[in-house]
Amino acid sequence: MAFDPMKWWLRSRANIDEVQDRDIERSCRSKDAYRSEGEARSHAAMNGMSGVLFTYHCSYCDQWHLTRRKPPSTA
Numbered sequence: 001m002a003f004d005p006m007k008w009w010l011r012s013r014a015n016i017d018e019v020q021d022r023d024i025e026r027s028c029r030s031k032d033a034y035r036s037e038g039e040a041r042s043h044a045a046m047n048g049m050s051g052v053l054f055t056y057h058c059s060y061c062d063q064w065h066l067t068r069r070k071p072p073s074t075a
């Protein structure tokens with residue numbers, strides 16, 4: 001079969017999207033999402049995790065998540 005660059009390109013695009021989807025699934029669906037930063041913060045405080053967990057806004061699901069890694073933007 002002849003090499004079809006268009007088909008190849010489409011297939012690599014599909015693979016990239018699939019990897020990104022898995023990434024989003026891992027970062028969003030496996031974590032709790034909060035509608036506001038305050039909600040996320042108070043949830044962390046309720047669990048005695050304030051100062052341990054940091055809030056960050058997620059551009060994928062447009063909600064807030066908690067992370068143990070301090071986001072560089074809040075430095």
Ligand SMILES: [Zn+2]
Binds near residue numbers: 028061
């Ligand atoms: Zn998310």
